[in-house]
Amino acid sequence: MTVxxxxxxxxxxxxxxxxxxxxxxxxxxxxxxxxxxxNVTPITGRAFTEVARGTAADIELALDAAHKAAPGWxxxxxxxxxxxxxxxxDRIMDNLExxxxxxxxxxxxxxxxxxxxxxxxxxxxxxxxxxxxxxxxGSLSQIxxxxxxxxxxxxxxxxxQIIPWNFPILMAVWKLAPAFAAGNTVVLKPAEQxxxxxxxxxxxxADLLPPGVLNIVNGFGIEAGKALASSPRIRxxxxxxxxxTGRLIAQYASQNLIPVTLxxxxxxxxxxxxxxxxxxxxxxxxxxxGFTLYAFNQGEVCTCPSRAxxxxxxxxxxxxxxxxxTEKIVQGNPxxxxxxxxxxxxxxxxxxxxxxxxxxxxxxxxxLTGGTRAHLDGDLAxxxxxxxTILEGHNKMRVFQEEIFGPVVSVARFTDYDDAISxxxxxxxxxxxxxxxxxGNVAYxxxxxxxxxxxxxxxxxxxxxxxxxxxxxxxGIGRENHLMMLDHYQQTKNLLxxxxxxxxxxx
Amino acid sequence: MHTTQPTRVGLTGEAAELLRRLxxxxxxxxxxxxxxxxxxxTPMCYPAGEFLTGEVDINLGDLRVEGVADVIxxxxxxxxxxxxxxxxxxxxxxxxxxxxxSVEAPEGVRFLIRSRLMSQEELKAFDxx
Numbered sequence: 215m216t217v218x219x220x221x222x223x224x225x226x227x228x229x230x231x232x233x234x235x236x237x238x239x240x241x242x243x244x245x246x247x248x249x250x251x252x253n254v255t256p257i258t259g260r261a262f263t264e265v266a267r268g269t270a271a272d273i274e275l276a277l278d279a280a281h282k283a284a285p286g287w288x289x290x291x292x293x294x295x296x297x298x299x300x301x302x303x304d305r306i307m308d309n310l311e312x313x314x315x316x317x318x319x320x321x322x323x324x325x326x327x328x329x330x331x332x333x334x335x336x337x338x339x340x341x342x343x344x345x346x347x348x349x350x351x352g353s354l355s356q357i358x359x360x361x362x363x364x365x366x367x368x369x370x371x372x373x374x375q376i377i378p379w380n381f382p383i384l385m386a387v388w389k390l391a392p393a394f395a396a397g398n399t400v401v402l403k404p405a406e407q408x409x410x411x412x413x414x415x416x417x418x419x420a421d422l423l424p425p426g427v428l429n430i431v432n433g434f435g436i437e438a439g440k441a442l443a444s445s446p447r448i449r450x451x452x453x454x455x456x457x458x459t460g461r462l463i464a465q466y467a468s469q470n471l472i473p474v475t476l477x478x479x480x481x482x483x484x485x486x487x488x489x490x491x492x493x494x495x496x497x498x499x500x501x502x503x504g505f506t507l508y509a510f511n512q513g514e515v516c517t518c519p520s521r522a523x524x525x526x527x528x529x530x531x532x533x534x535x536x537x538x539x540t541e542k543i544v545q546g547n548p549x550x551x552x553x554x555x556x557x558x559x560x561x562x563x564x565x566x567x568x569x570x571x572x573x574x575x576x577x578x579x580x581x582l583t584g585g586t587r588a589h590l591d592g593d594l595a596x597x598x599x600x601x602x603t604i605l606e607g608h609n610k611m612r613v614f615q616e617e618i619f620g621p622v623v624s625v626a627r628f629t630d631y632d633d634a635i636s637x638x639x640x641x642x643x644x645x646x647x648x649x650x651x652x653x654g655n656v657a658y659x660x661x662x663x664x665x666x667x668x669x670x671x672x673x674x675x676x677x678x679x680x681x682x683x684x685x686x687x688x689x690g691i692g693r694e695n696h697l698m699m700l701d702h703y704q705q706t707k708n709l710l711x712x713x714x715x716x717x718x719x720x721x
Numbered sequence: 722m723h724t725t726q727p728t729r730v731g732l733t734g735e736a737a738e739l740l741r742r743l744x745x746x747x748x749x750x751x752x753x754x755x756x757x758x759x760x761x762x763t764p765m766c767y768p769a770g771e772f773l774t775g776e777v778d779i780n781l782g783d784l785r786v787e788g789v790a791d792v793i794x795x796x797x798x799x800x801x802x803x804x805x806x807x808x809x810x811x812x813x814x815x816x817x818x819x820x821x822x823s824v825e826a827p828e829g830v831r832f833l834i835r836s837r838l839m840s841q842e843e844l845k846a847f848d849x850x
Contacts, residue, residue: 434826478758514759612836
């Protein structure tokens with residue numbers, strides 16, 4: 215067991231600056247209006263630094279820098295670009311603890327997750343796209359004996375990216391790695407709740423990237439995010455967040471006629487067929503962990519398995535085991551490597567979760583465990599903590615239909631296969647899903663019948679690079695995490711070449 | 722005799738006060754209820770007309786705030802409304818900082834929905850029985 219020192223205390227792995235300006239053209243640039251906002255750590259509820267409150271003028275400065283860098287970066291040989299990405303990955307892993315503590319302090323998530331998942335996955339993502347871009351080939355089509363169509367991949371140029379707060383570094387890297395690999399330069403707007411950790415990373419890799427390839431402007435959505443998303447100076451916008459902002463960003467993109475990728479969350483079903491309990495073995499233990507993964511990252515995951523659907527004929531025994539498993543979750547200081555459940559990212563998140571406990575009970579959902587705010591002691595008393603919670607009800611209740619983004623799972627019964635699929639698909643969303651069964655045929659069919667972009671079969675919450683990730687239905691547009699994401703950051707140039715001396719004969 | 726018309730959406734006093742202040746900064750306002758990830762499941766407040774509503778949306782009510790000339794329409798997608806329609810919504814405000822493009826974020830506060838089940842009379846009034 216290790217308890218990492220809090221930033222600001224002796225022995226802390228990361229030392230935050232008192233104030234962060236915007237990161238533009240490879241250096242710190244003060245916001246033009248000179249305004250800053252306080253960044254609070256959800257672990258204690260206290261501010262630990264202040265961050266630039268950027269506006270449209272700062273977005274313009276960042277776009278200037280990105281446009282200046284774009285031609286050179288776009289023509290840099292792919293082997294050189296890949297080398298840069300690999301060096302970034304090495305730098306990240308060389309500073310694993312520093313970045314993990316920074317991320318945990320900014321977001322509130324347990325250090326065991328940032329050490330084992332967020333930061334190593336970010337490094338691997340750069341390595342994956344370093345490899346993918348080197349292996350990418352154009353194509354040619356032979357039209358006739360003398361005519362050939364060549365297809366080249368070309369970068370889009372300058373792209374905009376708006377990043378969520380649930381995995382501030384990893385979600386940024388999911389978008390940055392393919393954009394850089396494809397030869398684009400980026401203006402990135404982090405979330406207001408977690409503006410700092412990505413700046414720590416930017417400074418750490420400053421000597422590896424040419425100035426202007428990565429530009430970061432912090433600020434509020436209405437002041438900085440809108441200026442970026444609606445700018446005629448970007449060739450693409452990428453966003454992870456919720457549906458209203460997603461629609462608004464698509465609306466701005468339609469005015470500029472640029473492509474948009476959106477990842478907008480879900481209400482992911484996790485299906486447990488009765489045969490998972492055929493034996494009390496390692497697989498059954500794994501399935502119970504799979505149920506409990508609703509509490510991973512405090513439930514602040516777009517694919518949180520927040521609807522568990524459990525087959526009627528083994529419901530009571532399975533739920534008894536599932537409740538017992540949830541009650542073993544260790545909640546506490548996120549900087550303690552034993553802690554499994556940390557703080558919600560902000561006070562408004564906490565309040566939203568509590569408002570869902572209220573409507574859940576009004577609608578007659580039964581609280582099987584949890585159901586309240588968690589109060590921690592000492593330094594942590596001012597932090598934003600919620601007890602891991604299991605609600606029992608039916609799929610028409612609002613807690614089964616809306617993303618709560620907390621450590622909360624809503625559980626319902628199903629009778630047979632058709633009933634399971636019908637309930638699973640009775641949702642506006644289609645991002646993630648889980649299927650648990652020892653019967654390969656059932657698991658396969660369910661995986662194909664559930665309308666979601668990612669179905670985990672006999673596992674959950676794995677996010678390896680090289681497995682495509684994205685939504686069906688209202689959950690968004692585009693596929694991240696896979697070389698197909700390169701398509702979202704590239705143009706196709708077709709050279710249609712005639713090798714014939716003969717004229718057409720028309721004129 | 723005074724009777725009140727049933728509503729589908731209302732405001733707390735704090736939310737009304739904040740809307741008065743925000744109208745002073747941004748002009749006439751509108752709400753669109755968000756769904757999905759991160760800051761989803763909360764109402765987004767925009768300058769009126771900033772967010773394009775269409776056939777896919779439903780106006781749940783025009784909110785009136787004392788001292789504000791224009792009503793503030795509260796929109797939701799029709800598909801989402803199907804799952805929400807049996808509940809009455811109250812726009813409240815809490816301390817915090819949402820991301821998204823909602824206009825209150827720079828004030829250090831966030832709009833939040835409180836919900837309650839509609840009464841029989843309300844369900845009847847909105848043809849939900």
